[in-house]
Amino acid sequence: MRSPAGGRSCRPSFRHTALRAVWPTSIPELVTPRLPLRAPLQSDAPALLASLADPEVTNYLNVPTFTARAEAEVAVERLAERFVARDDAIRWAIELVERGEVIGTVGLLRFDFAHRHAEIGYEIGRRWWGLPQLPVVQPS
Numbered sequence: 205m206r207s208p209a210g211g212r213s214c215r216p217s218f219r220h221t222a223l224r225a226v227w228p229t230s231i232p233e234l235v236t237p238r239l240p241l242r243a244p245l246q247s248d249a250p251a252l253l254a255s256l257a258d259p260e261v262t263n264y265l266n267v268p269t270f271t272a273r274a275e276a277e278v279a280v281e282r283l284a285e286r287f288v289a290r291d292d293a294i295r296w297a298i299e300l301v302e303r304g305e306v307i308g309t310v311g312l313l314r315f316d317f318a319h320r321h322a323e324i325g326y327e328i329g330r331r332w333w334g335l336p337q338l339p340v341v342q343p344s
Contacts, residue, residue, distance in 0.1 A: 226317075227290045230243070231243035231287055231294060231296065234296065237301065238300070238301050238302070239298055239299065239300060239301070240299050240301065241296035241297070241298060241299075241310060242296060242297055242299065243284070243287075243296065243297065244280045244283050244284075244295060244296070244297040244306075244309060245280065245297070246277060246280055246281075248276075248280060248297050248306045249273055249276040249277045249279075249280055250273060250276070251305060251306035251307070251329070252270075252276040252279060252280065252306065252309070253270050253272075253273050253275070253276040254329055254331075255307075255308055255327055255328070255329035255330070256269065256270040256275075256276065256279070256327070257269060257270045257271065258329070258330050260330055261327050261328070261329065261330055262327070265325075265327060267279070283295045292313060292314060292315055293311060293312070293313040293314075294311055294312050294313075295309050295310070295311030296309060296310055296311060297309055298310055298326075298328070300332070300335075307328055307329055307332040307335075308326060308327045308328035308329055308332065309326065309327060310324065310325070310326035311324070311325055311326070312324055313325060
C-alpha cells in the first residue's frame with residue numbers, strides 16, 4: 205500500500221483483509237422466481253455475445269463491443285478467474301426463467317468494507333429492454 209507521498213505504508217489493506225475473510229468459496233446462487241442469478245458458464249457465451257456485440261449495450265461499459273464468440277468465452281473465463289483470485293469482483297448471469305435464457309449479467313465490484321458498500325454494474329441485452337421483470341434487477 206502506498207502512502208500519499210509515494211512511499212510504502214505499514215498499515216495493512218483493510219479492504220483486502222476483510223474481503224479474504226468473507227469471500228465465498230463459490231459464486232453463490234441467488235434464486236428468485238423469475239430472474240435467478242448464478243455463476244456465468246461457458247454455455248452462456250452465445251447469449252453474452254448477443255448482448256455485448258451491441259454498441260448500445262456496451263456504450264457505457266469498460267469493455268469493447270464484442271465481435272466474436274471467442275471474446276465472450278474469454279470473458280466468462282476471466283470472470284471465473286477474477287472470482288477465484290478474490291479480485292474484488294463477483295458477477296452473476298441473469299437468467300429469465302420463463303425463457304430459459306441468459307439476458308445479461310450483474311455484479312458487485314470495488315468492495316469497501318470500511319464503509320459497507322460496493323459498486324453494482326449490469327448489462328442487459330437490448331432485446332430484453334422494457335421487460336416488466338427487469339425492475340427486479342435494475343436500480344431505480
